Amino acid sequence: MVKYIDEFRNPNIAKSLSQKIHEIMPDSKINLMEICGGHTITIFKYGIKKLLPQNLNLISGPGCPVCVTDNSFIDSAIELSHLQNVIICSFGDMLRVPGSHSSLINEKSKQSDIRICYSPMDAIEIAKNNKNMEIIFLGIGFETTVPLIASSIISAKSEGLKNFSVLSGHKTMPNAMKALLDSEDIRLDGFICPGHVSAITGLDLYKIIAEKYKIPCVVSGFEPIDMLESIYMLVKQIKENISTVQNQYTRVVRNQGNQKAIEIMNRVFEPVDAEWRGLGIIPGSGLKIKSEFQQFDANQKFDIPLIEKKENPGCICGNIMRGINTPLDCKLFKKICTPQSPQGACMVSDEGTCATYFKYSL
Template identity: 55%
Template sequence: MKYIDEFRNRELAQGLIKKIVERSTRPVKLMEVCGTHTVNIFRYGIKELLPETVTLLSGPGCPVCVTPNETIDKAIALSREKDVILVTFGDMMDVPGSSSSLAKEKSQGADIRVVYSVQDALKIATENPKKKTVFLAIGFETTSPTVAVSLIEAEELGLRNYFILQGHKLIPPAMKALVEDENLALDGFICPGHVSTIIGQRPYQFLATQYKLPCVISGFEPLDILQSIYMLINQIEQDRAEVKIQYKRSVKEEGNPLALQKLYRAFQVSDSNWRGLGLIPGSGLKLRNEFKNFDVEEKFPIEVGEVKENPDCICGSILKGIKTPLDCPLFRKVCRPENPIGPCMVSSEGSCAAYYKFRQ
């Protein structure tokens, strides 16, 4: 298939659903760990098309949602400094921190700029040599190589006013944490297509060998997702556990070696704190010693007050797949896209936003 319409073909979708219904003989819980999958599962009504034996759970696949308040509070504290230009992707603007948000700070005069690419942050630093440009580096393996490239370029240019506030996270260690959660008892993973384009197939192998969990790296169109579900159920019914690539038009077994080489030239693996999941060993990145000068936290102390979470928001449990937005008493009543209480309602890839938009 070549054109996008073909991946949304109704007859082919019906054929795949029929195959899933025929193949599925026992209850299974599958989790998607990519926000784009979550959104498209709701957009195309995929949950409603599946037999009762198949339960889909949404995991921590939205980088905005898994960023803890502590990181947001640090970004807010930095934005209040007179000589700082805080640069971010737009979806972080409305995420509530402990007592404010970047959008509120901007409305009160902070120099916060929204960009579409980290290269824009580099340009801002070059054009404003008297100010510190700090890029809020949030994202998974999909975006972190581009940030690494910006740091390599900044080093080559001798830029000394460009910094990052580090919030990158790695997906496979979070999947390990989820598998080890007894409350979930997952039967398989729909693995993220974008992340896997960078990291390839191998980093998921431990899930199949150690935990006997089938994994399928999936594309994002409805037929991709349905085919991936069928591939997972097929493995489960045969008591097999392998890592398979459904999204072959983008993902290679070895991933993208050049992107990985750039990524690990600037960064090394570290532990990281996730909203809802807590501290996960080896699930984050920190700058290598030779790039430490770009780490804003290394260079300047950042004072934040007490880190607070809204006690009524259950984003943490939703990100773990143990609750859904429908379990949240604030959903729709108080928390809506125009008045988000938690990050899962802010981000277009968040579960609460997907439920709000598509599950009427």
């Protein structure tokens, strides 16, 4: 496996792809957006920008699940953690995200029972072993994680578990891309589309972007050679004035996606309007648990008080997620906002744009 990975980090191939990009690069400025936080990490971790023409600009998009989660979701999770006999289960990253007044990690250090899980199936185990407690799993993430959480709900139902529920903050990708293009805040010339989301969804969902908005889309893998090749494919489309959906990540992504995973997802979840940090409410961009499974929907099961939402006025995470600003434009960046003391969500997750800038750039 390791030898296989090394082929995707081969310096000679990297150099030759870099040359090819330079050769076909038009004189005008090109803005490409990488949607996925995993791609942002690869770009910085391998120093890919240094191999690209100066007029080729890479913009980080809203593809880090922790970062796009709105304050109101954190506030609700904190309120739930204050209830008697409740155990909150969450992916680790969520704990440090600041909400309006506190973070889950702060509440954990007080008295709330909040546990880190690597999979919703761990939460199911906790539910089985703690029958007198209510176990609430914080469901976040895109199409990549949704099938897993859907199957945990299905197995909870088939096993007759009564003390397990999910607070769904799930988001889906294509409507957010459309919202970005509709807002016209920035001019985008191409999308580097998320590899793992596409492994589930397939390529069809990007068709509207390529056909209606005329923006080229390339689904990319996560190794440096993958990304350089994807960038080459995008620049080539732009140069030839065409816009189609192409799949660079053929070793993982099938054009039709993973039908089984889509089926599981659709069995449990249905689209709903969702609030994104920085992007506001985007119609049909979230997922809610269907009524057939409503006993596992924490929103239905518990009466969650509404908290007035508050954000740090200096934090520009929203603009960063829309690609309007970079972390270097933020007054808080590296001063009071650091990975040890994050003021905004983009500094929390490893995939967050601010955390990546902090970790890898000079």
